[in-house]
Amino acid sequence: MYLPFTAASQTIPPALATTCPHPVDLVFLVDSSESFRTSGFDDAKLFLQNVVNYFTLGENDTRVGVVTFSNADKQVTWVRLNENYTRVELLEEIGNIPYDRGSTYTGLGLDYVRNNSFLEVNGRRSSTLDFLVVLTDDVPEDDVIVPAQLIRDMGITVFVVGVGEESDISQATLETIAGDPSRVFRLTDHGELAESVRARAIGGNICNAAECPALTAPTNGALSTPATSYLTVVTFTCNPGYVLTGAVNAMCQANMTWSNTVPTCPRKTTCKLTYASNVYSVQTFTR
Numbered sequence: 001m002y003l004p005f006t007a008a009s010q011t012i013p014p015a016l017a018t019t020c021p022h023p024v025d026l027v028f029l030v031d032s033s034e035s036f037r038t039s040g041f042d043d044a045k046l047f048l049q050n051v052v053n054y055f056t057l058g059e060n061d062t063r064v065g066v067v068t069f070s071n072a073d074k075q076v077t078w079v080r081l082n083e084n085y086t087r088v089e090l091l092e093e094i095g096n097i098p099y100d101r102g103s104t105y106t107g108l109g110l111d112y113v114r115n116n117s118f119l120e121v122n123g124r125r126s127s128t129l130d131f132l133v134v135l136t137d138d139v140p141e142d143d144v145i146v147p148a149q150l151i152r153d154m155g156i157t158v159f160v161v162g163v164g165e166e167s168d169i170s171q172a173t174l175e176t177i178a179g180d181p182s183r184v185f186r187l188t189d190h191g192e193l194a195e196s197v198r199a200r201a202i203g204g205n206i207c208n209a210a211e212c213p214a215l216t217a218p219t220n221g222a223l224s225t226p227a228t229s230y231l232t233v234v235t236f237t238c239n240p241g242y243v244l245t246g247a248v249n250a251m252c253q254a255n256m257t258w259s260n261t262v263p264t265c266p267r268k269t270t271c272k273l274t275y276a277s278n279v280y281s282v283q284t285f286t287r
Contacts, residue, residue, distance in 0.1 A: 011045050013196065016053055019054055020210070022099070023056075024055070024206065025064040025123070026052075026065070027064070027066070027113060028051075028067070029133070030067070033137075034102065035104070041136070045095055046193065047135070047161075047193035047198065048135075050199030050200065052091065052094065055203065063082070065122070066078045067117055069105060069109030069112065072103070106144050107140075107143045107148075108147075110150075111150075113132060114151050114283070116243045129230050130239050131156065131206050133159050148179065157183070157206075159205065160183065163189065171184070171265045179226075180244050204261045210230060214226065221236060224237070224249075229251075230254065233249055233252075234258075236249065238265035242265040244264075244265060
């Protein structure tokens with residue numbers, strides 16, 4: 001549902017010279033409760049725009065979805081993964097998301113995303129990795145343990161951005177949602193959301209989580225591609241005069257490891273049979 005950008009909205013960020021090359025399905029679950037206040041929610045939308053701007057967008061590249069949550073009956077999808085906006089249209093759509101001023105039912109928000117956003121009918125793909133970024137600044141008014149676990153059980157990697165002090169929302173709660181302390185980012189106040197460096201840091205972490213480690217070609221051999229994205233298949237070959245020992249290829253798996261290790265390419269070994277004085281002898285040598 002494309003809406004024209006309003007005069008009250010922020011100016012959208014300019015295009016970046018370099019973006020994340022790995023296609024992902026990326027959904028944002030954004031707290032729209034009273035504690036954010038209007039100015040803080042505007043900063044949150046700018047944060048989303050800056051994170052999204054870090055990725056190459058498109059039907060066959062990164063797809064983006066955006067959901068807000070507040071009251072028990074107030075979870076709203078503003079962008080679906082299969083709504084193929086251009087970069088400018090998508091950033092404008094994010095800038096036009098209204099503020100609810102409701103309560104903080106984070107668990108219900110997580111359930112809503114699981115049951116709606118990450119569905120094939122709404123654009124989820126089997127050929128890309130799934131990421132959820134939860135942005136919140138207040139203690140949940142419902143359980144988040146089970147909803148967060150169910151999200152992660154679907155193979156979705158969760159990042160959490162918590163705004164405020166420990167008294168506003170505890171580190172333990174943020175880690176419970178993310179499932180891993182390394183995927184939790186804490187900001188002191190809403191104003192930090194407007195700093196592009198914060199968004200790029202999180203975008204970079206998502207991008208890094210969508211690739212396997214770079215492979216090094218075997219000595220006296222080569223790789224078919226330097227690509228490291230999910231489901232990439234790399235084929236190994238050896239130079240003439242060398243023989244491949246090990247796997248012929250490796251695939252980048254969902255856990256961001258390669259399915260096989262890099263093989264070796266030792267020199268070919270040949271045998272020479274000689275006969276002298278009624279005795280056969282075998283010599284081996286490499287060439």
